[in-house]
Amino acid sequence: MSNSLPIMPLADGLKLVVMKQEAGTIHLVMEMTSHFATCPVCGKASNKIRSFYKRTLRDLAWCGTPVIIRLTARRFACIDRDCQQRIFCERIPELVPAHGRRTARFTETLSALGRASSAEAATRLARNLGLSTSADTVLRAIRATPEPKMPTPRVLGVDDWAWRKGHSYGTVLVDLETHKVVDLLPDRQVSTLQQWLQGHPGVEIISRDRSQSYAKAAQMGAPNAQQIADRWHLLKNLGEALERWFHRLQPKLSQTVSAVEPRNQVTDNSSTEPTLGQYNRQVRFDEIQNLKKQGLSLRKIARILKLSRNTVRKYASVEQCPQAAQRIPSKTLLDNYIGHLQKRLADGCLNGRILFEEILTMGYQGSRPTVARWIREQKSIDHKDEEQPKTQVKAIAPRKLQYWFLTRLHKLPRKATRTLTKLLADIPELQRGYALVHQFHTMVRCRAGHTLPAWLNAVHKSGIPELKKFAVSLNKDYDAVYAGLTESWSQGPVEGINNRLKLIKRLMFGRARFDLLRKRVLLTL
Template sequence: MPVKNVNELVQTVFSGMSPLVIDGVTDEGERIVVRARTPTEAAVWPVCGAPSGRVHGYQLRTVADVPVDDRRVVVRVRVRRLVCPTRGCRHTFREQVPGVLERYQRRTARLTRQVKAGVEELAGRAGARLLAVLAVGLSRHTTLRTLLRIPLPTGRTPRVIGVDDFALRRRHRYATVVIDAETHERIDVLPDRTADTLEVWLRKHPGIEVVCRDGSATYAEAIRRALPDAVQVGDRWHLWHNLCDATLSEVKAHSTCWATVLDAPIYDGPRAQTTLERWRQVHDLLDQGAGLLECARRLQLALNTVKRYARADQPERMLRVPKYRASLVDPYREHLRKRRAEDPAAPVKHLFEEIKALGFTGCLNLLHKYINQGRADADRSHISPRRLARMLLTRPDNLKTEQHGLLAKLTASCPEMTQLAAGIRDFAPLLTPHADNADALTRWIAQVREADLPHLRTFTRGLDRDLDAVIAGLTLPYSNGPTEGVNTKTKRIARQMHGRAGFTLLRHRILLG
């Protein structure tokens, strides 16, 4: 609809100040000045509630408003000081304009809303720079003060919560975030991740019925002490992650089995001899009745290293397949093999020029390394333990046709690899919550303990230590995934402030998010 006159244009541009009477607008170049006044109707004194229209005097307020055309807008409002008619009440009062002018503020309410929206996302210097582009001049200190004055959501006690820790300073200081696991709203941020702090918070918020967490024993103890009747739900992602680690360890332990299927060599140099000799030393001491700590002390090894050797029932299980990744030289392996068979003394420089003419885009050093590793003379497998573990853990529908055949060949290399593949295949459906998963998990644990898979048995012992929470995680629809998502956003906030934000400011931004 077209604008018919200047007054209608003014009312359109400055519609946010409709409770005021606009007397005029002046263009001063870098800024626009709006002259306005309050209407003549009676105003209500907020203390006694009595209306008054008797004017004692006038005062001029100067406030900033939303910019127009990239220029600052200054509003000069004439407000009345009225006389209160109630005997014994305060003699005079200055009228307020709710929704437009707030007490003691130098910005209109709508400009304040825009400033708060900017500082919520950026804060500090970044918020000040953004507001400067929008023709709102604020210092970084003012943006932080504005941010901290934004009221936090009122505290409430949800029925289902999620708790997780995040780093304030990695490996030194950590904090705890608490969210509503059903609505994903932030509830609170605690200054550390100790059991006592979480216990105190839980006791102040009765009514919580379900708590989602990871495998932290600290959180489990705090929940048990504060809310003994609450259901603790273990996180399914962490269960799968722990199974992935156990699978990788099992695949490494059976390298001598599946590597022979691909005619892949095993390390046979001095390092392999050292590994075999160390295995014999560890098991000799164990046969003599020495404990793991005593073995570590006598052999001057780390306790975890001794445990790893003690877990292997055969020395060959400690040997590994060389970790050869795919290389730019691989497409030219046959050419190199043929040329080196014809002329074993062929200079690497000449070979480099030949494959470069065939399309090789790598450098000379890469070719030197490839030849020195022996990869040009023998068929070395590119299947590393990590890659094989990844194929075992990938959903079968997402594997390529050739990967299905390769995986079937590798898992049939020994009974343990076959049992490992079957164990993973049986555990994966349990990650979809269902009421029958509790009995299925019990059967799966019993099946794994009958197999010769020590790393997977270690994983089942971890399940036993937190069995109730694990069963709840596999049978209930709740998850700690939303809490992990909040932690990801928290890391973005911390990086945005270059890691220099104190806990108070960081907590404020997390809860406002």
């Protein structure tokens, strides 16, 4: 039979003797025809055949039918008397690796299926294709796949990735010119990244977030490389400073917002006693303030009270206990018919079934229990003692005001623009900060790094401690920040790869130990 058999491209010196089908399996009987074999130790060719032996190999299925290769191989005696390998078996690396029981293309197919999905899913798909295997075999095939040879990148992106968010992290290294993963590190320690950079000389530019660990590792591992601070992280740090600032100004903000929206008067028939949430918030505020007066750091306060440092920082940076922002009730299907229902209740109709049928003819698509529940609420309000309406001090969420500050004015809704304009007019400190924030935002958007020194001086003269603290952090990392506001490189491609890395990690269903995860990332991304 010719070696051009379409189902099995044969290697040199390999002959197909017979092909037969038994019990739903195709059997290919093959034998070797070459007169020489090369010793794997000394590399000399030998023609001294000593014995024969049988090898059974699994190959890719043909039209869904499993294929088994019955190969007659030979043992040769080495002609070099000084060689340690006296007897050796002839090898066919194009067909099967040494000691292998599956052909090379069978293993490559399992590895490709495993890299594209989880091991269990790859096993099910392989069985549908006529390839009998197990999840453990798929994992072994992935681990046995050689890693691609990645050249040392000129522009390197560095970011962390989460083994478990908030607990343990690793480091991903990306070539920003090719958008390919260069390596995956098991942690984000300074020494780990430093050793990698020292072992891969040639990196000229390193893009990173504001992490001081990565900054120190880059300085020690690649001292001649230019470091670039990511622009998105600069805006993120600015937003965090704004949020701390607005928490401190919460009482002034609430008074101004209430003055802007005098129509927001509510009839408060509830008890004047503080709610459980308000009480717990006040207790937490008092505890943090007392520990702060004792000179404890925010980290230690967070450890003692078992709170996050962001929560401790929020309560420690204000003089009064911050109030919870007013929740805006969500829209319901009943909103368009409230006026009709209130009018019918005023007329004396309290029958929920009649009211439901009336609004049903008007286009109401909700359920009857919703109408009944609304009527019960109205009845309970009517039976309480009526009190004079009093103006409720409306709190504005610091995060919402942060969004307003970082968004250009013409893109905000009309109501937000009106409120923000009133806030800036009534609170001079806000007006100064608003101008500085938008100057920095323009600097980031237009990459106008040459204006950074003047902006830092203006911040130090503004008298806003939160922005001054942010400016101090920029000064400590001035060269990288200036480069980030000047160069075009950013962490965008790294963040995208980080999201895909999360998908790969979750596909492994808890079986992704670091060696396997690293191999999959390098072979896939």
